[in-house]
Amino acid sequence: MDSKEGGIFYNIKSLLQQDYRGVNIAVYALATAGLAVSIHKIRPVSKFSKAGKIPDHFLRNHEPLNGVYAGVQHSPVRLLVNHKAPIYLPLWHSSKPPLPVKLWGVEIVSGNAVSWLECVAKGQKLTLKPIARDKDDLVSTVLLHLPQAKTKTVETLDVGQKLVELGFAKATVPEKVKKNSIESQLVPVLLSAEAKAKSYRNGIWSDQLPPLPAYVVFWRKGSQLTKEMVILTVKKLLQLITFVSISALVGAKNVALRPFRSNPKQVQTT
Known part of the structure; x- marks a missing residue:
């Protein structure tokens, strides 16, 4: 064997x-x-400048695409995004135009939206989540990444949601969307942002809706002022507690390090 x-x-x-x-x-x-x-x-070296060049599986899987905000295309309004391929080829990629992007479920209706984008998003990094194609335009969500110098963190904003909330755009979501899809997650967010814009008469809603009653405006201003005062008071209280704690620790440390001195009355002479 x-x-x-x-x-x-x-x-x-x-x-x-x-x-x-x-x-x-x-x-x-x-x-x-x-x-x-x-x-x-x-597609590690592909820079997309047209939606037709983006593979179908990118749309099905909503593969994130990174890029930089380059400007706005007018009539109709589209965001122009310089797509950044994982592997950058300067001579090839620099010659390609930016990719036009249509915000899913959002219709930009105010010129203030363009001003806001040019002021806030110019040259900033973006992340796209492709959803569909509209001829040469990519229909997508757009996340804007804003570095915060003071806290050294990055704030991420959903551009479509923010424009609707400011009253610079309207929510134009379809009546029926597929359950458990990325669209079904976007619908309530956009509708909530539009409801908030209408409630505060932001942007276009200041002209399209009747003015708010005076007591509502007074109540909101008072609530905001109270909130700010509470936040400021809590910050001051925390600073005071921190100062007292540090002072107590320093005092205890000084007492512990002080040399021991005997009491003369307790010293017995022989």
């Missing part, structure tokens, strides 16, 4: 040590095919 097993292992070892050119070619071919499929899937 041992001899048979030894013979089997010897035969396998001899087989592996032999150079089968056909087998090697097949292995290399499979590896090359796998690499080609991976490159086709992730």
Whole structure:
């Protein structure tokens, strides 16, 4: 039995040590095919300037696309985004125009939206989540990343939601959307932003809706002032508690480090 097993292992070892050119070619071919499929899937050097160039699986899977805000296209209003491929090729990518992007479920209706974008988003990084195509335009959500110098953090804003909330755009969501989809998650967010804009008469709603009653304006201003005073009071209180705690720790440390002195009355003379 041992001899048979030894013979089997010897035969396998001899087989592996032999150079089968056909087998090697097949292995290399499979590896090359796998690499080609991976490159086709992730498109590491593709800079998209038209929605038609974006692969279908990017739309189905809502693959995030990174880019930089480049401006606005008028009539109709579209965001222009310089898409950044994972691997940047200067001579090839710099010659391609920016990608026009239509905000899903959002219709820009005020020129103030363009002014706001030019002021806030110019040259800032964006993240797109593709949803569909509209001819050469990409229909997508747009996340704007704003670095905060004071806190050294990055604030992320949904551009469509923010424009609707400011009253510079309207929510134009379809009546029926597929359940458990990215669209079903966007609908309540956009409708809530529009309701807030109407409630505060932001942007276009200041002209399209009747003025708010005086008592509502007074109540909101009073509530906002009270909120700011409470926040300021809490901050001051925390600062005071911190100062007292540090002072107590320093005092305790000084007492602990003070050299011990004996009481003369307790010293007995001989």
